[in-house]
Amino acid sequence: MAALPLLLPHSLHHRRQLPNHRNVFPTLSSPQLLRLHPTLTCKKRSFTTTGAGYITGPASDAIIAADDPKIEEVDTGPEPVQRFNAISLGLLLRLLSRHKLRVAASIVSLVCCTTCTLSMPILSGRFFEVLIGARSEPLWQLLSKVGVLYTLEPIFTVIFVVNMNTIWEKVMSSLRAQIFGSVLIHKVEFFDKYKVGELTALLTSDLGSFKNIVSENISRDRGFRALTEASYSTLSKSYWDNVLAVCACPPTCTNSGCTYACTVYKRSTVKVFKAYGSTQASIADCVTETFSAIRTVRSFGGEKRQMLTFGNQVLAYQSSGIKLGFFKSINESITRVAVYVSLLALYILGGSKVQAGELSVGTVASFIGYTFTLTFAVQGLVNTVGDLRGAFAATERINSVLSESEVDQALAHGLEKDIRQEVGMDDSLKMFFISDPNDKRRSQNMRYMSSLTAASSVRSLAQSGDICLEASYLRCSAACFLISLLALKCSIRYHEFFAGYVEVLFSVHFSYPLRSDVEVLSGLDLTLKYGSVTALVGSSGAGKSTIVQLLARFYEASIYELFLLPLPTQGRITVAGEDLRTFDKSEWARVVSIVNQEPVLFSVSVGENIAYGLPDENVSRDDVIAAAKAANAHDFIVSLPEGYDTLVGERGGLLSGGQRQRVAIARALLKNAPILILDEATSALDTVSERLVQDALNHLMKGRTTLVIAHRLSTVQNADQIALCSEGKIAELGSHSELLARKGQYASLVGTQRLAFDYLLSHGSRFQEVWGYADREHAKLQ
Numbered sequence: 095m096a097a098l099p100l101l102l103p104h105s106l107h108h109r110r111q112l113p114n115h116r117n118v119f120p121t122l123s124s125p126q127l128l129r130l131h132p133t134l135t136c137k138k139r140s141f142t143t144t145g146a147g148y149i150t151g152p153a154s155d156a157i158i159a160a161d162d163p164k165i166e167e168v169d170t171g172p173e174p175v176q177r178f179n180a181i182s183l184g185l186l187l188r189l190l191s192r193h194k195l196r197v198a199a200s201i202v203s204l205v206c207c208t209t210c211t212l213s214m215p216i217l218s219g220r221f222f223e224v225l226i227g228a229r230s231e232p233l234w235q236l237l238s239k240v241g242v243l244y245t246l247e248p249i250f251t252v253i254f255v256v257n258m259n260t261i262w263e264k265v266m267s268s269l270r271a272q273i274f275g276s277v278l279i280h281k282v283e284f285f286d287k288y289k290v291g292e293l294t295a296l297l298t299s300d301l302g303s304f305k306n307i308v309s310e311n312i313s314r315d316r317g318f319r320a321l322t323e324a325s326y327s328t329l330s331k332s333y334w335d336n337v338l339a340v341c342a343c344p345p346t347c348t349n350s351g352c353t354y355a356c357t358v359y360k361r362s363t364v365k366v367f368k369a370y371g372s373t374q375a376s377i378a379d380c381v382t383e384t385f386s387a388i389r390t391v392r393s394f395g396g397e398k399r400q401m402l403t404f405g406n407q408v409l410a411y412q413s414s415g416i417k418l419g420f421f422k423s424i425n426e427s428i429t430r431v432a433v434y435v436s437l438l439a440l441y442i443l444g445g446s447k448v449q450a451g452e453l454s455v456g457t458v459a460s461f462i463g464y465t466f467t468l469t470f471a472v473q474g475l476v477n478t479v480g481d482l483r484g485a486f487a488a489t490e491r492i493n494s495v496l497s498e499s500e501v502d503q504a505l506a507h508g509l510e511k512d513i514r515q516e517v518g519m520d521d522s523l524k525m526f527f528i529s530d531p532n533d534k535r536r537s538q539n540m541r542y543m544s545s546l547t548a549a550s551s552v553r554s555l556a557q558s559g560d561i562c563l564e565a566s567y568l569r570c571s572a573a574c575f576l577i578s579l580l581a582l583k584c585s586i587r588y589h590e591f592f593a594g595y596v597e598v599l600f601s602v603h604f605s606y607p608l609r610s611d612v613e614v615l616s617g618l619d620l621t622l623k624y625g626s627v628t629a630l631v632g633s634s635g636a637g638k639s640t641i642v643q644l645l646a647r648f649y650e651a652s653i654y655e656l657f658l659l660p661l662p663t664q665g666r667i668t669v670a671g672e673d674l675r676t677f678d679k680s681e682w683a684r685v686v687s688i689v690n691q692e693p694v695l696f697s698v699s700v701g702e703n704i705a706y707g708l709p710d711e712n713v714s715r716d717d718v719i720a721a722a723k724a725a726n727a728h729d730f731i732v733s734l735p736e737g738y739d740t741l742v743g744e745r746g747g748l749l750s751g752g753q754r755q756r757v758a759i760a761r762a763l764l765k766n767a768p769i770l771i772l773d774e775a776t777s778a779l780d781t782v783s784e785r786l787v788q789d790a791l792n793h794l795m796k797g798r799t800t801l802v803i804a805h806r807l808s809t810v811q812n813a814d815q816i817a818l819c820s821e822g823k824i825a826e827l828g829s830h831s832e833l834l835a836r837k838g839q840y841a842s843l844v845g846t847q848r849l850a851f852d853y854l855l856s857h858g859s860r861f862q863e864v865w866g867y868a869d870r871e872h873a874k875l876q
């Protein structure tokens with residue numbers, strides 16, 4: 095079976111995570127860390143481990159149950175960090191090697207059609223000689239030869255163009271699939287960093303200019319054909335007469351000079367092409383952003399501002415386009431001057447040689463024919479060099495974007511396993527596979543992958559055990575002990591310094607990768623008891639959704655190491671005692687259902703959106719309807735123009751916020767995962783709908799480990815436990831009544847909301863007046 099290198103590109107280098115003390119949640123407990131890094135204690139990096147336990151590659155966040163004795167043999171010495179190139183010559187050759195027959199047919203037809211083309215000037219020369227009586231060959235015989243050439247040349251051209259085009263289309267499809275797959279499996283922070291428009295541009299305009307190398311260069315006067323024609327005509331000329339050949343050489347020399355200059359000044363020209371591409375990407379990004387947020391733009395009257403932004407991007411695009419045109423025009427005009435000089439020299443020298451009887455008229459006529467062929471070919475080559483520059487710039491841009499950020503190994507491994515298991519793989523999936531028998535690292539990764547906790551156990555663990563977000567403070571190592579001792583011996587000032595140092599090193603921290611200087615979570619301990627409901631409350635920005643993101647494994651922290659030494663515990667997330675990172679991400683995704691504050695729907699029908707709950711299965715219509723009924727969405731769906739087949743628009747924009755939430759709840763219900771996370775899942779519902787959906791959710795929560803985030807405390811009063819999140823920690827934990835009795839932050843939050851409610855009640859009559867007025871106005875409009 096072929097392999098999927100681009101789904102696992104970073105398996106090539108297993109980049110070491112940079113020690114970043116703030117980015118260490120969830121990490122592993124000290125004993126586990128030692129289990130994971132058994133060889134670190136003897137400062138030797140290897141996958142060797144003694145007995146059962148975990149092993150990991152250098153800084154790989156995929157953790158593997160290491161019962162495979164063969165793994166001990168694997169040589170995993172420190173690897174140099176390699177830059178991963180999404181598009182490389184090796185990859186292109188591998189893709190081309192899939193079409194050997196077509197490549198051979200293209201080469202043969204190219205040689206044949208070029209031979210036909212280049213035989214024409216010879217026949218033209220003979221034709222003139224026959225006309226002036228300098229040649230005895232019958233005219234009809236000569237013309238029939240010309241006729242054969244004129245017939246064969248288009249036939250070979252068709253074979254060449256069709257084959258080249260087919261090969262390149264197939265190569266480009268695979269390449270596009272590879273790049274898409276590669277982007278898809280990047281870590282979430284990659285998507286935080288790059289805008290949608292930029293990523294879209296990679297797959298459209300950048301890959302488009304790469305495609306142009308062939309699709310724009312298979313015509314007669316471009317690319318390979320121009321190259322063969324140029325070389326062949328230069329050779330033919332030398333065969334006829336060396337002196338005249340030298341006259342016709344300037345175009346070729348100029349072309350070589352231009353090509354050389356382009357190569358020497360590659361950096362500057364590539365810069366211009368790169369700027370052209372990135373301004374094009376910015377335009378795409380501005381368009382995507384503006385039109386996807388059109389309601390926000392309207393509501394703020396932001397049209398002028400968007401026009402200004404777009405105008406600036408267009409001007410930048412225009413200026414880089416003008417610069418590009420300047421480069422092109424210089425190339426073109428230099429070539430033309432060279433051509434004219436060459437033709438003039440040819441007329442002068444050729445004419446004098448004919449007059450002196452040293453050359454026949456036919457030979458000079460053939461020369462002139464070859465000079466024109468050479469001129470066109472050289473012109474074509476100059477254009478091809480321009481296309482190549484564009485393609486190099488696009489390749490550089492794609493490679494630089496995709497090599498900057500890390501691939502999510504835990505996801506890539508699981509995905510590859512998943513796809514490989516598929517029986518009778520679809521053609522559309524096959525495109526993601528490229529065979530590379532030399533990629534030993536991948537086969538090694540495949541073995542680790544197979545050592546990951548099996549899918550069945552993920553579900554059974556999720557269905558049986560508690561989920562713990564642990565922060566076990568100061569399970570000190572010798573290093574910590576030493577620091578503490580030193581701290582005690584030192585003066586107060588130094589003691590403070592060491593205390594701070596210890597705090598930084600050994601408490602739990604989580605920072606988003608793009609804002610690594612801002613701590614979001616610090617010192618968090620929380621257990622979500624199996625089969626019970628835990629409510630997470632707290633002020634805005636306290637870190638509630640961050641906990642959800644960690645539970646969903648959108649973000650994962652690395653094992654924190656300082657000078658290659660494993661540090662004591664930082665915290666971790668476990669399910670039934672197993673570290674989350676022992677699971678494939680895709681397997682984990684199957685056991686967790688999340689309904690967000692602002693659910694995003696795909697621009698397909700309502701039914702398909704609900705069925706997306708089980709994306710890899712053929713969901714029956716009855717199941718979709720059952721899920722919709724349970725989420726109290728059925729009634730509104732059947733009232734839509736085409737019922738379950740009604741399209742919901744981009745991001746579900748044709749539905750109301752409450753309808754979107756109900757569809758999202760139905761989607762989660764269909765998924766039927768043992769772990770349920772509701773992040774303000776009912777916030778967009780009116781009171782009546784909320785009560786109905788809440789009933790469905792209460793039913794759904796039974797027997798599942800549930801985490802509910804809600805601002806309206808009334809909705810979480812009945813939770814088994816309520817955790818108050820404050821400044822990245824769990825400040826209070828208990829039932830509603832326990833927390834009220836404690837009279838702490840929770841009690842004051844409840845008090846604040848009650849006050850707000852009382853205020854509403856006391857102003858009820860006024861609101862009723864307003865609502866009554868609105869109702870009357872509405873009735874009038876009807």
Ligand SMILES: Nc1ncnc2c1ncn2[C@@H]1O[C@H](COP(=O)(O)OP(=O)(O)OP(=O)(O)O)[C@@H](O)[C@H]1O
Pocket residue numbers: 286606607608609614632633634635636637638639640641
């Ligand atoms: N992707 C991100 N990158 C960087 N910082 C982020 C990211 N997402 C959230 N933050 C920051 O993390 C902090 C905690 O955000 P979080 O969404 O967890 O708060 P929250 O308690 O859920 O708030 P709310 O109740 O308003 O939803 C905030 O300061 C926020 O600015």
